[in-house]
Amino acid sequence: MIIDYIFTGTDGIDYSVEIEVYETQDLSMFPEGVNGTFRLLRINPDGERKLIYLIDNHAPYGFHEHDELPENHESRVTIHVKSWQEAWEKFQARCREITK
């Protein structure tokens, strides 16, 4: 599943949510058999798409968020959730915080 959702935040800025979730056979990298990423991007008036929040799940980190975007892509913090649904709930809560 690949989905793009475009919305205007309550801060008046345009954002895009990109969701990529699909089943995979690569169980060493994706122990749940699902490869997924939730991205929040800010769309600047000049058309630049800036990645500002990201949750994904892969070895060796498990579910984690990239908490220092857009400056530092390598900073990861483990999030303690057990399923994609819980990760999605965390993602949407964070989206609401960022875009208000």
Place this chain on the structure above:
Amino acid sequence: MRLKFLNIVFKESNEFFADINKVLKSGKGLNTRSENVLIFDSVKTFNNVMTVNKIQILRTISQLRPESVYQLAMTLNRVPQHVLKDCRQLEAFKFIKLEVTDSGRGSLRPILAFDYDVIRTDSPLVSPYTISERSERLLFGKRVAV
């Protein structure tokens, strides 16, 4: 040959987040991919993006296939920097792609995200936008100048 549509769907954020939750819960639809759909939160957000100038850009790209943003600007008789800014926005919202050409000057060739003929929405408040020459011929029975 049938017309190809780029479909614009409007969903408020609560509805969108709930729909994704349902898919993740059921696991159904995980392996589907629909490149011909863009989801916006409101008609207002869509209308802010889709100005008259941008529709003209999309029609010109579809019908005249310019080799560069500069050529596109010359065709539209507009300032290249302004056209480039509009193209960057259209790319950000995934209506077009900007391909780096091998001319060696970092020139950008604008192309549609895929070869769609019409942009249509699920709202009665927004009329469909004909983009290709074929769609204008079929829907209006005449050629409309870009």
